[in-house]
Amino acid sequence: MRNYFYDHIFLAQLSFQGWAFCCYQFFVKKIIIISLLFFRALFGEEDSTIVYRLNDVVVTGTRSPVAVEKLSSTVQIADSVLIAQSNGTSIADVLSSISGVSLRNYGGTAALQSISLRGMGSDYSLILINGQRFTTFQTNTVDVGIFSLLDVDRIEVAAGGNSSLYGTDAVGGVVNIITKKPTGKTTGTFAGSVGSFGMNSYQFSGGGGNEQMSLLASVRNERGRNDYEFYFSDGINRYKLQRMGSDYLLSNYSISARSMFDTLAVSMITLRYSNADRGQPDAVTSNYQNNLARINDKDLILNIVTDIELSNEWTVSFPISIYNKHQTYRNPNIITNGSPVSSFYENNNISFTPLFQISMSSDHMLNAGWDIAVASISSNEVHSARREQFSGFISSQNIFHIPYEIIMYPSVRYDSFSDTEGALSPKIGINIGILDQPLLRFRSSYGKNYRVPTFNDLYWIGGGNLSLKPEHSKNYDIGVIAGCNDEFASVLVEVNYFAINATDKIVWQPIAGNMWLPKNLQSVSSKGVEISAKVNILKNILTIQYHQNFVQAIKTSSDYSGDETENKILAFVPQETSTFILGSSFSGISMNIIYSITGYRYETANNNPRFILPTFDKVDVNLSYGFTLHSMSVRFKIEANNIFNNDYQMISGYPMPLKNYMMTSEISFY
Helix, strand or coil: CCCCHHHHHHHHHHHHHHHHHHHHHHHHHHHHHHHHHHHHHHHCCCCCCCCCCCCCEECCCCCCCEEHHHCCCCEEEECHHHHHHCCCCEHHHHHCCCCCEEEEECCCCCCCEEEEECCCCHHHEEEEECCEECCCCCCCCCCHHHCECCCEEEEEEEECCCHHHHCCCCCCEEEEEEECCCCCCCEEEEEEEEECCCCEEEEEEEEEECCCEEEEEEEEEEEECCCCEEEEECCCCEEEEECCCCCEEEEEEEEEEEEEEECCEEEEEEEEEEEEEEECCCCCCCCCCCCCCEEEEEEEEEEEEEEEECCCCEEEEEEEEEEEEEEEEEEEEEEECCEEEEEEEEEEEEEECCEEEEEEECCEEEEEEEEEEEEEEEECCECCEEEEEEEEEEEEEEEEECCCEEEEEEEEEEEEECCCCCEEEEEEEEEEEEECCCEEEEEEEEEEEEECCCHHHHHECCCCCCCCCCEEEEEEEEEEEEEEECCCEEEEEEEEEEEEEEEEEEEEEEEECCEEEEEEEEEEEEEEEEEEEEEEECCCCEEEEEEEEEEEEEECCCCCCCCCCCCEECCCCCCEEEEEEEEEEECCEEEEEEEEEECCEECCCCCCCCCEECCEEEEEEEEEEEEEECCEEEEEEEEEECCCCCCCEEECCEECCCCEEEEEEEEEEC
């Protein structure tokens, strides 16, 4: 990617998008409408819901409900429509279609899968469940490949720095997983799936109740051999092999209860448990495999939230989160001190985050609250440790009409920790409304963000460094959002430019023999452009999503004299990714085509051209049919992934599956 690209792409994209928008309005739109009206006449009326509304309300960007187009930074939404359009059964499968998200997959279903936002590592993306921290302090990463979609209502991805609202780790962005809530209606859904490589699953969800008390529960179990075929080349010969030692069993259980004491007070309790037992194959370095390693993750999380409306102006929320994560790793092939590796990690976290919302007027809102948290770890590889956190934050939304609608979003947060330095995280954002219909708004934000050392960084036995200090970054972005919405079509286009400058980045370095020590050494600059377009024509007859991302993440510091990794692109970060989703729905039949491209990635920190993961593209498709009979609905879905059998890797040495399939049958009662 040429350096001058970042100097000119933003204005060029604005001009192009404006030209394309005008062409759509006056020429293309008329042709499409005439053609699709013909199809509607043939196949009948469809659901009247418009998919891409221009007034989607999100909470992740501000901690209070705000229309997505009025935010100061971009927030991408994976709602029930996008989840239904996607292939797969995990959060990772959906996030791979979100603009600005790069997925790091170590080998198919149930393998370790983490996300990267805006070119930063997976430990710079904060994962929340219902607004409460899910990322542990041990590694600052979350395996999103084992998180089931069954009880997920929507996912909000707030790209860019958000430490002023959520504290540590929110440097690349925040992913908020919002689970389904009981509605009081009596419902029940049964589904079963079978697929390639011995995959089979069953799931159930159901609920009931009334306005005062309602319940919702779900169960999902999935297993598979995951013994997919792949290609391996030793430089002389090319072999077609079968992945060994990657079988898995995933179990997910959840129950939610909603209680309304009166019209002004509501409590929600959500209990979620998951158990992921799976093989952990090594990187493929020859045509011989002897994978015996296994990893097991058990996650138990309890969220309790009570919302009280004190008056028309005052609202208070009392969220409590209790989280336990137990992980074991065993590998008979690795011998340490005369014994095979057998490790365990026990993480516990409890937090209390009261939030006060004050509506001073229709144009001015204030949010204030604090976080009180206690986290601990117990392990045979990490010294037992405890971290106490006390944080306070305040943010506001202020609307001015002079003459355009100008919305200001100032926020600031201070975090203190018992075992490391705290940080002050200010941020200021602005959103300017030029037009309402068609929509045209400009937005920008600037803030300071940080990431504290992990438990592994500080307390790893034989390698931790208690002198580490937090990493810091300065984030800014600027963007435009445009769209229109009428009875025939809705269009939404976003273009964003961002820059992240991070300092004091923690790097593990060898010091003697097999000893490694983490130090605050690196500085990293990540800059890029994100383009997103969503179109819905004639209420789901045709839907189009397009995401294009350009990222240049560079190490800007030198670790030592003559460091050849200085000013080099970070390993495994693609400089370009794009996703195109084409969907159509009529008379109970839905079809989606998902085409994605991932640009080449360097495998080494010094960008050695001999070690490059090449650009690859992939096509996934799905077809579903559903019908309703009295109080019952039936749905069938067929999914095909990598239909052109492309050979590719996302991380070197970890091949991805070739062509594979899944079929699902579902019956719902209501």
